[in-house]
Amino acid sequence: MTDDPRLDDDFEEHRRHLFGVAYRMLGSVADAEDAVQEAWLRLRRSRESEAAEIENLGGWLTTTISRIALNMLRSRGIRRTDSLEERLEHLPEPILEREGGGDPGEEVALADTVGLALLIVLETLSPAERVAFVLHDLFAVPFDEVAAVLGRSPQAARQLASRARRRVQGRAPQTDADPAAQRAVVDAFFAAARDGDLPRLISLLDPEVVVHSDLGAGVLRSHGAQEVAASALRYAHPDRVVHPVLVNGAPGAAIARDGALFSIMAFTVADGRIVQIDAFAAPDLIGRLAGNPALPDPGSRPSR
Template sequence: MNDDALAAAFEQHRRHLHTVAYRVLGSVTEAEDAVQEAWLRLHRTGAAEIDNLGGWLTTVVGRIALNTLRSRATRREDSLEDRVERLPDPLVTPYDGAQPEEQALLADSVGLALLVVLDQLGPAERIAFVLHDLFGVPFDDIAPIVERTPAATRQLASRARRRVRGTDVVRPDRPARQREVVDAFFAAAHAGDLERLVGVLAPDVVLRSDLGALRGGVVEYRGADTIARNALMFAHPDRVVHPVLVDGRAGAVITLHDAVFSVMAFTVVDGRVVGVETWTDPDVLALVPPGTWS
């Protein structure tokens, strides 16, 4: 297979590989780096002796992600900045009323909420759970990645599964209903209608705002009245709301004078917003692809 054919074959798997890497790492930049490293390894190896290119690439991305997780854990021990709580990077994609396969998978696996839970797992547990439970990779293929037997790898995934089930992760509404509720939220904020805003928020709604490591990391607000008043305070006619998907859920890119001001993601359950994540860190906002909003 010549270089052009090899590159074309790789491109057929790129989106899937990025989804796998992002789900494991929770970082857009690290996911892109993992996919690029997988391409370099494929280019060095060639495809002549690879029977299942998609499976081989998924395994390679898993190994790279595991090394990244281990490096991250060591770095956190050495750096005060890395100990600051951060939200996973938002994976922003266009909203067009339909969801491609990868975005449907993210939505079904509860997006950011699950990423936060996964961040509490050890690297090997996280790899075993994500590859097997979310992407259907057999334990026989995962075992060499985590340097365990298939039986031990199965136990890793089982422990991770119990920890995930023991959390308060919830199943969001269908995508169309999410969008209706989020649109109602922004319409009420634009109109300055506090009562309508409170009406679309669950009483115990939680908003988590990632200001960036240098500004203290994550700030949390609780309660419908508090979050509604904050929304009114920050509503401004020059701030334009662009509907997008964030990790497969209804979200928005907020622009101010054509520059990205913030990204917001909403968790909608039973017709009300139960959770909001926002990002205002310039380094994170710089990762938002311009083509995802208009």
């Protein structure tokens, strides 16, 4: 393959978009990055083998990475299921960012389209449903183009997206629009846990709150304000330092112990209460995340 600086520049303009499409479809940072790399290789091969230039590079790349992601989903042997407990072997890998470093409006938009609560619901969809929903509902790709990716008719693609949409709307909570208000609820949760204030903890939790804990050997699930609050009190050790961080665009926390990253916690806040907590403590994932530049020094103390 010959190097073409113009091709590099053209592709880089679309890299962030391509990663966003692949991550929403695959729920894995590593898999999304692999898909982007494969799209790049296919583009280079295409440019070398085709006499004509690709007229709409963005559309071509979106179609290409969607087909790559669809094949990766199918290779996992995924089937549609109504049970999150049956499907969830691990949580989607989180995307971490420093809090206060971007536009609050962009943070809300990110949380709405790539929040962990949504990604977890997407895990219950079939590969074709997930691709149809992500392309049409999250990226406004027309159904004739979705159909080309799936190898289905436009009507079939529409039906797949509609079926997926009904499942998502019934299970993915609508988060509060104000990031500052969400952060206040999360901060109050940790303060109440630190103070051993069980009634205050319960008041901050939705009665049907759900916690998913990924420890590396499967996802554990707890449910209900009383159970979750009692668990929060058990884990509120004074040697654990809580650092604020954005997790998939929503307020979350990086927990440090003995100067090292111990866990990541993501919170979904709706109507002023916590409706879902996703906790990441798998050693291999924590090892990969420990060097993330979005995380503060785990040996430091938060300024707030």
